[in-house]
Amino acid sequence: MQPGDVATVPSCTDIHYVDTGMYDTAEYGAVYVVDAERPAVVDTGIGTNYERILDALDEVGIAREDVAVIAPTHVHLDHAGGAGLLAEACPNADVYVHELGARHLVDPSRLVAGTKNAVGDQWQFYVEPTPVPEERVVELADGDTIDLGSRALDVHHAPGHAPHQVVFHDDRDDAVFVADAAGIYVPDLDAVRETSPPPNFDLDQCLDDVETIRGLDPDALLYPHFGPVADDVDARLAGYAETLTEWVGAVESKYDELGDEAAVQEYFAENAAVSEVWGSLKASEETAMNVRGVLRYLKHSED
Secondary structure, three states, X not given: OOOOOEEEOOOOOOEEEEEOOHHXXXXXXXXEEEOOOOOEEEOOOOOOOOXXXXXXXXXXXXXXXXXXXXXXXXXXXXXXXXXXXXXXXXXXXXXXXXXXXXXXXXXXXXXXHHHHHHHHHHHHHOOOOOOOOHHHEXXXXXXXXXXXXXXXXXXXXXXXXXXXXXXXXXXXXXXXXXXXXXXXXXXXXXXEXXXXXXXXOOHHHHHHHHHHHHHHOOOEEEEOXXXXXXXXXXXXXXXXXXXXXXXXXXXXXXXXXXOOHHHHHHHHHHOOOOHHHHOHHHHHHHHHHHHHHHHHHHHHHHO
């Protein structure tokens, strides 16, 4: 896919996704459109080029005033940065988000500061998020259900990547919108890569989150990074748990060798395995961010 392209999720009914062109990179950021009695948008991208989501609604045939639900899986700005802009464009939609992240959509200032610190030079691709009116925010907790009329999204808390992260289990198609709890799927490689950003990455909880998704026994995984996967689902989830564990071990080993956090970041950034897919800038910045997350986790584990 290329930025702006819209596709139907093959294994699902009335679910589509659009490539938002996040970070000027094809097949990195997806937003899902659920054509239901109460239509929904799952995740919102970073806000940049959010018009592509509106164009996707037009292509699917959903009027903007008919959108009822905007549901970021968590409030990291690559998932919720466009929430305020979409709320303005879809005046009858409420924004559904985990209770721990709700205040950051109403007042994004701390979220912006934290994001700038986490993503480094990648901030050039972002826009300042538009606040969501407090009266349009619906707080979610584990075990809740988002009623879409003709289908429902069951909410499962998955806090390993971030304390405000949830995954949504679609009861009609037995698909899970996996947020970042199942890693980053790279279609060109047909492989799942690690994601471990600061400041909240927690390996043990991430592994528990993988088990949460496996326990749902889904037929399809709907990745925001990037796209649907409907083959060997359980094996892919088990494989991601191994990938993530090995990744943390590799960073820890390299730190033991070099003894310097900056040197460890530089080493992995210079050897980023996805440079040929995402380009050198995105690959190196993403890798360095993931290293920082692991180093912070290791330090706090020692404390």
